[in-house]
Amino acid sequence: MREKLAARADDSTPLYLQLAANLRRHINDGGIDPGNALPSERDLMEMTGMSRVTIRKAIEKLIEEGLLFRKQGSGTFVAPRIEAPGSILSGFSEDARRRGDSPGVIWMFRTYATPTDEEATALEISQTTSVARLGRVRLLGGEPLAIEHAVVPARFLPNLSELGDSLYAALGSGGFNPVTGQQRIRASLATPTEAGIFSIRQNSEVLRIERLTRLADGTPVEFTRSAYRGDRYDFVSELRCPPD
Amino acid sequence: MREKLAARADDSTPLYLQLAANLRRHINDGGIDPGNALPSERDLMEMTGMSRVTIRKAIEKLIEEGLLFRKQGSGTFVAPRIEAPGSILSGFSEDARRRGDSPGVIWMFRTYATPTDEEATALEISQTTSVARLGRVRLLGGEPLAIEHAVVPARFLPNLSELGDSLYAALGSGGFNPVTGQQRIRASLATPTEAGIFSIRQNSEVLRIERLTRLADGTPVEFTRSAYRGDRYDFVSELRCPPD
DNA sequence: GACAGGAATTGGTAAACGCCAGCATGACCG
DNA sequence: CGGTCATGCTGGCGTTTACCAATTCCTGTC
Numbered sequence: 001m002r003e004k005l006a007a008r009a010d011d012s013t014p015l016y017l018q019l020a021a022n023l024r025r026h027i028n029d030g031g032i033d034p035g036n037a038l039p040s041e042r043d044l045m046e047m048t049g050m051s052r053v054t055i056r057k058a059i060e061k062l063i064e065e066g067l068l069f070r071k072q073g074s075g076t077f078v079a080p081r082i083e084a085p086g087s088i089l090s091g092f093s094e095d096a097r098r099r100g101d102s103p104g105v106i107w108m109f110r111t112y113a114t115p116t117d118e119e120a121t122a123l124e125i126s127q128t129t130s131v132a133r134l135g136r137v138r139l140l141g142g143e144p145l146a147i148e149h150a151v152v153p154a155r156f157l158p159n160l161s162e163l164g165d166s167l168y169a170a171l172g173s174g175g176f177n178p179v180t181g182q183q184r185i186r187a188s189l190a191t192p193t194e195a196g197i198f199s200i201r202q203n204s205e206v207l208r209i210e211r212l213t214r215l216a217d218g219t220p221v222e223f224t225r226s227a228y229r230g231d232r233y234d235f236v237s238e239l240r241c242p243p244d
Numbered sequence: 245m246r247e248k249l250a251a252r253a254d255d256s257t258p259l260y261l262q263l264a265a266n267l268r269r270h271i272n273d274g275g276i277d278p279g280n281a282l283p284s285e286r287d288l289m290e291m292t293g294m295s296r297v298t299i300r301k302a303i304e305k306l307i308e309e310g311l312l313f314r315k316q317g318s319g320t321f322v323a324p325r326i327e328a329p330g331s332i333l334s335g336f337s338e339d340a341r342r343r344g345d346s347p348g349v350i351w352m353f354r355t356y357a358t359p360t361d362e363e364a365t366a367l368e369i370s371q372t373t374s375v376a377r378l379g380r381v382r383l384l385g386g387e388p389l390a391i392e393h394a395v396v397p398a399r400f401l402p403n404l405s406e407l408g409d410s411l412y413a414a415l416g417s418g419g420f421n422p423v424t425g426q427q428r429i430r431a432s433l434a435t436p437t438e439a440g441i442f443s444i445r446q447n448s449e450v451l452r453i454e455r456l457t458r459l460a461d462g463t464p465v466e467f468t469r470s471a472y473r474g475d476r477y478d479f480v481s482e483l484r485c486p487p488d
Numbered sequence: 489g490a491c492a493g494g495a496a497t498t499g500g501t502a503a504a505c506g507c508c509a510g511c512a513t514g515a516c517c518g
Numbered sequence: 519c520g521g522t523c524a525t526g527c528t529g530g531c532g533t534t535t536a537c538c539a540a541t542t543c544c545t546g547t548c
Contacts, residue, residue: 014531034462040498051533053297056499066424069460072499073541080462180310181483187431187451187474205449205474207431213483216313218278218324230431230449237481239425239457258501284528295503300529316529317510 005048015050019058024067027078037075038068066238104139105165112154119151122212123220130154134167137197144198145232150224171221178221181213185235190227198229205230249292259294263302268311271322281319282312310482348383349409356398363395366456367464374398378411381441388442389476394468415465422465425457429479434471442473449474 005026007018023038032038039047044055059076062068070076113133120127131151138146150167156176157163163170171177188208195202207228213221228235249266267282276282283291288299303320306312314320357377364371375395382390394411400420401407407414415421432452439446451472457465472479 016531037498042498053534054532057531070499071541072539073497075498075541077461079460080458183481183483185429185451185479185481186477187449187472189449203447205431205433207429207451211483214324216315217321228431233430235429237427237429239427239455260501281528286528297504298502301501314529315511317527318512319528 005044007048007050016054016057016061019048019050019054020061023058023062024065027067032078034078034080037077040075104142106137106139106144108135108137110134110160110163112160115151119223122223123151123153125153125220132157132160134163140232143232144229146226146228147194147197148224148226150222152222153220156221167222176215176221178213179216180218181211181222183212184210187230188227194227200229200231207233207235209235249288260298260301260305263292263294263298264305267302267306268309271311276322278322278324281321284319348386350381350383350388352379352381354378354404354407356404359395363467366467367395367397369397369464376401376404378407384476387476388473390470390472391438391441392468392470394466396466397464400465411466420459420465422457423460424462425455427456428454431474432471438471444473444475451477451479453479 005019005022007015007022011018026032038044038059041052041055041059044050045052048055059068059070063070067079068076069079111133112130115123115125115127115129115131117127119131120129123131125131131153134148134150134152136148136150137144138148152167152171156171156174158174159170168178186208188206189203190198190200190206192202194206195204198204198206207230209224209226209228211222211224211226215221249263249270255262270276282288282303285296285299285303288294289296292299303312303314307314311323312320313323355377356374359367359369359371359373359375361371363375364373367375369375375397378392378394378396380392380394381388382392396411396415400415400418402418403414412422430452432450433447434442434444434450436446438450439448442448442450451474453468453470453472455466455468455470459465
């Protein structure tokens with residue numbers, strides 16, 4: 001175990017991140033079963049040669065991820081496995097891939113344009129600012145599952161042609177990673193157009209999701225409205241206790 | 245400002261929590277506007293007499309809460325205000341109260357019973373284990389908005405009579421605070437019964453939410469199925485970037 | 489054998505120190 | 519006038535040391 005945890009001298013990434021990664025790997029490999037305890041922080045100190053603060057920082061990271069939990073006076077334990085990935089700012093493609101499904105996309109439109117009143121307000125830009133307008137139909141197993149309409153200020157997406165399936169990947173490569181956001185979910189009935197695309201009856205149920213994501217400094221990045229087939233899609237989300 | 249941040253000597257709560265609370269109060273009072281920077285960590289050190297680690301721990305807490313964000317080489321800034329609290333494990337009552345609405349509850353049933361097959365599986369208990377079964381209609385502004393059916397192992401709710409409006413408050417007072425959970429949201433159509441309770445047409449849209457919450461060690465605490473009026477309720481949730 | 493008490497072990501908080509890495513500003517030079 | 523480089527700010531990482539608080543377990547006593 002010692003060797004698995006030790007940091008690489010030639011790696012310049014912070015020690016505590018290396019340790020966290022090593023611990024995570026060791027746990028995922030089945031080195032420690034859920035419910036069982038990690039070595040104590042002081043033991044880890046000796047095993048890795050790192051200071052206790054560093055050990056604790058690594059452990060804290062894994063606790064944030066939900067992989068571990070602590071019990072004062074007792075130890076640090078591997079949390080029970082929870083399979084699902086959660087709704088924590090991941091796009092449709094990432095979601096699907098993680099589930100092992102193969103996502104498909106049909107582009108409906110992908111152009112630069114000017115925002116509507118509502119979109120400009122949401123994105124906190126003027127109505128004359130250029131935006132990228134992205135309309136897609138999401139497929140899962142070959143069937144249409146969702147209709148998405150994303151609006152992004154043009155400066156975050158300088159190259160529409162280079163856009164792959166994942167909007168977030170494109171944003172990230174430009175250094176515009178959204179880190180916070182807000183999402184509004186409601187149940188609704190399919191419009192005739194939607195019913196046509198989904199090949200379902202009119203007035204079938206659909207899940208409407210409206211999402212606004214922001215950079216760390218609060219700048220809105222992406223305003224997306226989607227409709228999901230209600231009979232095929234469950235929106236699953238992890239919950240975490242609120243701070244305090 | 246110095247005085248507002250200084251810790252109280254007679255208070256035994258950890259220094260960094262006191263500092264975090266003081267900073268939060270100072271910011272909420274408008275002492276620092278969104279977008280503006282906090283004093284540097286080293287300045288705060290001098291102002292409070294605390295060590296830098298303590299300062300950083302306090303700041304990290306507020307960052308977790310989404311109140312601050314850091315920019316290396318530049319400073320620590322107050323994050324732009326986001327009004328909504330999010331879906332981070334809060335109940336209907338808390339949600340409503342935070343929005344300034346007055347929640348109302350009509351109890352449909354509130355008894356001890358045995359779980360169904362599905363419930364027992366979800367809660368990871370045997371079908372012979374006693375559970376509390378709580379059926380409520382949620383009101384907002386006097387109108388029925390949601391129908392909730394919660395199932396909780398009896399040992400977490402020894403006193404059904406003492407149960408107020410908030411299930412989570414009752415669980416918390418027994419030391420059984422749920423800290424993680426999973427939620428499944430889907431769009432669906434109202435059943436005749438639901439349509440009756442909500443006074444809406446049959447086949448109107450409803451939002452169905454199925455929620456399973458757990459203690460830190462993974463023990464399931466609460467399994468709840470709810471139906472919300474689709475035309476009246478938007479499920480709003482905050483997003484956070486995933487770790488790493 | 490059951491219980492009370494205490495020691496050892498675990499995580500929790502806090503200090504003081506040092507150095508690194510990104511950023512902004514202003515002085516300097518072309 | 520404009521670009522560039524140095525400098526001094528910011529947060530980011532890591533070590534050592536110390537003591538507190540909850541838990542566990544063993545030990546001695548009744």
